Amino acid sequence: MHPQRKQRLQIIVFVLIAVAIAAGLLLYALRENINLFYPPADIAAGKVAVGQQIRAGGMVREGSVERSEQNLQVRFVVTDYAADLVVNYDGILPDMFAENAGVVVAGKLTENGEFEASEVLAKHDENYMPPEVAEALEQSGGSSEAEY
Amino acid sequence: MRLSRVYVSIITIRHRGLGKATYNLLMWSWFHKFGSPRWFYDFSTRVLPWLAVLCAAFLLVGVVWALAIAPSDYKQGNSFRIFYIHVPTAVISLVGYYVMAIAGAVSLIWRMKLADIVMKEAAPIGALLTFVALFSGAVWGKPTWGTWWVWDARVTSMLILFFLYVGVIALHKAFDNPEQSGKACAVLSLVGTVNIPIIYKSVDWWYSLHQPATIKFTEESTIHPDMFWPFLVITTGFYLLYAVALIANTRLGILQREYRTQWVRSRLQE
Numbered sequence: 557m558h559p560q561r562k563q564r565l566q567i568i569v570f571v572l573i574a575v576a577i578a579a580g581l582l583l584y585a586l587r588e589n590i591n592l593f594y595p596p597a598d599i600a601a602g603k604v605a606v607g608q609q610i611r612a613g614g615m616v617r618e619g620s621v622e623r624s625e626q627n628l629q630v631r632f633v634v635t636d637y638a639a640d641l642v643v644n645y646d647g648i649l650p651d652m653f654a655e656n657a658g659v660v661v662a663g664k665l666t667e668n669g670e671f672e673a674s675e676v677l678a679k680h681d682e683n684y685m686p687p688e689v690a691e692a693l694e695q696s697g698g699s700s701e702a703e704y
Numbered sequence: 705m706r707l708s709r710v711y712v713s714i715i716t717i718r719h720r721g722l723g724k725a726t727y728n729l730l731m732w733s734w735f736h737k738f739g740s741p742r743w744f745y746d747f748s749t750r751v752l753p754w755l756a757v758l759c760a761a762f763l764l765v766g767v768v769w770a771l772a773i774a775p776s777d778y779k780q781g782n783s784f785r786i787f788y789i790h791v792p793t794a795v796i797s798l799v800g801y802y803v804m805a806i807a808g809a810v811s812l813i814w815r816m817k818l819a820d821i822v823m824k825e826a827a828p829i830g831a832l833l834t835f836v837a838l839f840s841g842a843v844w845g846k847p848t849w850g851t852w853w854v855w856d857a858r859v860t861s862m863l864i865l866f867f868l869y870v871g872v873i874a875l876h877k878a879f880d881n882p883e884q885s886g887k888a889c890a891v892l893s894l895v896g897t898v899n900i901p902i903i904y905k906s907v908d909w910w911y912s913l914h915q916p917a918t919i920k921f922t923e924e925s926t927i928h929p930d931m932f933w934p935f936l937v938i939t940t941g942f943y944l945l946y947a948v949a950l951i952a953n954t955r956l957g958i959l960q961r962e963y964r965t966q967w968v969r970s971r972l973q974e
Contacts, residue, residue: 591911592856650850682918685928686775
């Protein structure tokens with residue numbers, strides 16, 4: 557390779573490495589802010605102040621969803637299998653909302669340690685299969701749901 | 705011009721015996737040949753129709769298979785089929801960024817005109833693919849997540865990718881001198897490559913609303929084979945579409961850049 561071209565190549569490689577390191581440090585410094593939500597374990601550990609607008613995320617615990625008879629009020633438990641968070645929400649849940657499925661809730665932590673959600677988003681998992689296969693899996697005892 | 709210089713030096717070296725210089729020449733001569741816009745133009749004239757036919761065949765089979773024949777998803781029903789547009793366009797928008805950046809690096813190092821044209825022509829195609837990926841993701845997100853848009857790591861880094869593509873296009877238009885704009889665009893596209901692994905790993909590194917990858921290279925994919933095969937066909941179709949679009953754009957770029965030369969005039973008169 558021509559020495560001049562070799563030098564240009566070296567400069568490019570050097571600049572790329574420098575930019576990658578800079579980006580890495582930046583993302584490392586901002587890592588808490590880039591996370592879209594807090595897992596319930598972080599909230600239980602007291603990392604979130606009461607009344608602060610945040611998002612929490614995890615799995616909806618099986619059998620925990622309680623719907624009100626009169627209005628849209630709904631109450632469920634979000635878990636990361638290390639800690640639980642009780643969520644209250646007054647509104648329409650997304651179609652994909654289900655027990656044992658991922659969820660991200662936006663809102664505030666209240667004095668009594670429960671979460672007042674203003675928005676509930678369903679977190680979809682990466683598993684795709686036809687309905688017959690999911691049914692067969694369920695009957696054979698295998699779980700058709702993703703691990704959190 | 706470069707080509708003739710290579711041949712002249714091969715002839716002179718033959719009289720001095722074979723040395724390191726000859727080896728270097730043989731190593732690099734194909735590279736310089738490929739870098740000639742005229743050679744690329746004539747070569748692509750022959751290849752492009754075949755590639756276009758192949759692309760149309762794969763896309764046609766892929767679309768019919770994915771949208772009509774493949775089974776619906778057990779949770780999402782038919783809205784899962786957006787997957788077949790969303791994933792290929794998103795993947796190729798990342799791959800296409802590397803194509804643009806590598807072409808930029810080649811044009812910076814070797815001052816190769818063809819690489820410069822390829823880099824500039826790759827930008828609008830990549831921007832379009834990124835837009836389609838973002839748009840189809842939003843359309844899928846509304847019924848699935850319950851929102852059109854969320855500022856999580858994956859979606860935000862994809863938006864940055866879109867801005868990087870648009871930035872390269874804008875920077876290219878901002879200069880009158882193609883050589884200057886080439887250097888600036890190449891540097892911007894090279895610096896932007898840092899974003900690609902971030903997009904790819906964003907769903908693993910941070911808590912995001914976007915799910916992790918379904919199609920995996922290192923472990924088993926979490927998609928049923930009946931849904932995977934149409935995906936493979938339609939993705940191949942999209943890759944071919946990218947190739948066809950890039951080659952066609954590059955041909956146009958060559959004509960615009962070289963319109964004063966004799967060979968372009970003779971081709972256009974044919």
